[in-house]
Amino acid sequence: MDFGLSQEHHIFQENISQFSEKEIKRIAEVLEEKGEFPFQLFKKIAGLGYFGLTYPPEFGGAGSDNIMLTIFYEEVARACLGVAMGIFAHESLGLYPIYKYGRDDQKNEYLVPGIAGQKIAGLAVTEPNAGSDVGSITTYARKEGDEFILNGTKMFTTNGSVADFLLVAATTDKKKGMKGICLLIVETKQLGFSVGKKLRKLGMHCSDTAEIVMQDCRVSKANLLGEEEGGFYSIMKTFTRGRIGVAAMALGVARAAYEEALKYSKERIQFGQPIGKFQVIRHMLADMAMELEISRLLMYKAAWMEDQGLECVKEASMAKLYATEMVNRFTTNAIQIFGGYGYMMEYPVQRFYRDARVMAIGEGTSQIQRDIIAKRIGL
Numbered sequence: 322m323d324f325g326l327s328q329e330h331h332i333f334q335e336n337i338s339q340f341s342e343k344e345i346k347r348i349a350e351v352l353e354e355k356g357e358f359p360f361q362l363f364k365k366i367a368g369l370g371y372f373g374l375t376y377p378p379e380f381g382g383a384g385s386d387n388i389m390l391t392i393f394y395e396e397v398a399r400a401c402l403g404v405a406m407g408i409f410a411h412e413s414l415g416l417y418p419i420y421k422y423g424r425d426d427q428k429n430e431y432l433v434p435g436i437a438g439q440k441i442a443g444l445a446v447t448e449p450n451a452g453s454d455v456g457s458i459t460t461y462a463r464k465e466g467d468e469f470i471l472n473g474t475k476m477f478t479t480n481g482s483v484a485d486f487l488l489v490a491a492t493t494d495k496k497k498g499m500k501g502i503c504l505l506i507v508e509t510k511q512l513g514f515s516v517g518k519k520l521r522k523l524g525m526h527c528s529d530t531a532e533i534v535m536q537d538c539r540v541s542k543a544n545l546l547g548e549e550e551g552g553f554y555s556i557m558k559t560f561t562r563g564r565i566g567v568a569a570m571a572l573g574v575a576r577a578a579y580e581e582a583l584k585y586s587k588e589r590i591q592f593g594q595p596i597g598k599f600q601v602i603r604h605m606l607a608d609m610a611m612e613l614e615i616s617r618l619l620m621y622k623a624a625w626m627e628d629q630g631l632e633c634v635k636e637a638s639m640a641k642l643y644a645t646e647m648v649n650r651f652t653t654n655a656i657q658i659f660g661g662y663g664y665m666m667e668y669p670v671q672r673f674y675r676d677a678r679v680m681a682i683g684e685g686t687s688q689i690q691r692d693i694i695a696k697r698i699g700l
Contacts, residue, residue, distance in 0.1 A: 324618070326388070333389055337396045340369070345400035352401060352527040353672060358483045359404060359527055367438020372412050376420055380428060381436040387562075387624040391569040398573030402676040403527035405570050410479035410528075411435065413563045415442025418488055418504060422547035422555050431486060431506060443480035445507075445533050446490040446556060448473065453689050455490070455556060456499040460535065462491035469493075469505060469545070471538040474517065477683075481531030482516045484509055489535070490552055502552040506544040513538030524675030561634050562627060563684050564641035568620045571644035571680045572613070578648070578655040578673045579609045585659055596658070605654055612651075616644045635697035642690035645680035652677045 326334065344362065352359055366372065374390050376382025383389075398405035416435045419427055419442075434440040451457045460473025471491055478487065486508045494501035507514060517532035547555050583606055586597030596602050619640040626633035652674040656663035663670045681687045 326392075330388060330392060333385075334392045334396065337371070337393055341396045341400035345397060345404055349401035349404075350669070350672070353403060354526075356526040358407060358480075358529045360483075362404065363407065363441070364438050366408065367436070372408070372416070372438060373436035376416075376432070376436055380420070380433050386628045387565065388621060388628070391565060391620055391624050394566050394569035395573040395576070398570035399577045400573075401527070402570060402574050402673075403525040405573065406525055406528040407480060409563070409566050409570065410443045411441055411484075413566045414444035414559060415480070415484070415486075415488060417562060418444070418546060418555050418559050419506070421558065422504075422551070427506065427544075427546065440485040441480055441483055443478060443484040443487045444490075444556075444559070445475040445478045445481065445487045447475060447477045449476050453686060455553065456502070458490055458492060458502065459495070460489065460491040461495070462493050462503060462505060462540075464493065464542075467542050469540045469542060471505065471507065471513070471535040471540055473535055475533040475535075477520065478531050478533050480529050481533050482519050483529045487533070488546060489533075490556060493549060497550070499553040500550050502556070503549050504546040504552040504555055505540050506546055507535070507538065507540055511538055511540065523678060524672065525679065560684060561637045564637040564690075565620060565623045565627060565633075567680065567684045568616070568623070568637075568640040568644040571641075571648040571677070572616050572620060574673050574677050574680070575609075575616070575644070575648040575651040576613060578651045578670060578677075579606070579613060581668075581670055581673075582606065582609070582655040582658040602658060605658065609651055609654065612647050616640070616647055619643055635694055638685070638690040638693040638697075641684065642687055642694070645677075646687060648673075648677040648680055 370383055371393060373382030374385045374393060375387060377384050394405055394409065397408065416432055419432045435442050446455060448458050448460065462469040462471050473491065486506055489505050489507045490502055491505060492501045493503055513536050515534050517534045520530045520532060522530055586602050586606060587595050589596045623633050623636040623640045626636055655670040656674055659668060659670055662668055
């Protein structure tokens with residue numbers, strides 16, 4: 322077995338790490354304080370081709386693999402999770418379904434400019450009364466001639482108020498349950514589409530999150546993505562791939578917390594020696610180093626399986642579950658190692674702590690991941 326990265330992966334990892342340190346990490350606190358979507362940074366990242374890592378060259382992509390994508394998300398999230406989350410919602414949730422299920426004309430109109438950073442995308446599934454239970458969404462798409470008339474409200478939509486288009490999950494027949502769900506490409510300038518409100522969050526302040534409202538929003542049937550009754554399957558497949566990306570982002574934040582705690586443990590002197598010399602701190606950091614390796618192996622395995630075209634629902638859920646629960650432990654421990662200073666806003670560990678909490682909720686809660694894993698092992 323070869324557990325090493327290829328030379329190409331190593332070179333990319335070094336490049337994206339340097340970029341993240343120089344262009345993202347140094348301004349992360351400013352971005353978070355402003356609480357604004359980083360449009361200029363978004364365009365710079367697009368200009369370097371990072372939005373098209375796994376997409377074919379004919380659409381402006383690099384044709385790389387999902388291992389490369391996990392490296393990208395880990396390094397960006399290590400610098401700032403808010404920035405990484407905005408990219409993730411665009412690349413993995415907004416563009417991937419178009420690449421996977423869209424027609425050529427849809428790819429040319431939305432995927433190509435999305436990869437180039439000329440249009441910002443997102444996915445709107447969650448509703449005020451429908452989160453984990455996607456099959457119970459009530460946003461209704463009524464067919465009228467060559468159009469769908471959309472009515473409904475979406476909640477917690479990442480990139481919701483900054484996107485040029487969103488993939489919106491809606492039901493065309495509530496009696497059909499999951500089989501009645503479709504995905505529609507909705508341009509945000511469309512009449513009847515509006516942002517209910519931008520949502521304030523505990524963390525990731527530079528990641529845009531909004532409530533979306535559609536009132537008699539007319540969408541051409543040409544904007545139907547895939548089959549009319551195949552929307553639920555498309556969403557689930559997107560979530561499976563997305564969970565690998567979430568695992569990578571959680572790993573990035575966990576690594577940042579570990580590195581800050583390790584550095585501080587060597588500098589902070591108490592009782593005449595660095596606190597890292599005390600067994601309780603040493604063992605805490607040793608466990609963190611071990612868990613980072615475990616998480617990375619789970620993530621790489623799931624990404625490799627995705628690249629091979631193998632079903633990886635269980636593996637993606639395992640990677641996501643382990644990484645997102647790990648990052649919450651890590652960020653708590655990092656603050657504990659920093660002591661009182663960890664609770665102060667001038668140190669980054671408090672940001673890691675606030676940002677990390679949502680990782681075990683979004684893209685399927687920890688409880689949902691355990692249920693998926695249980696079903697896959699025959700329970």
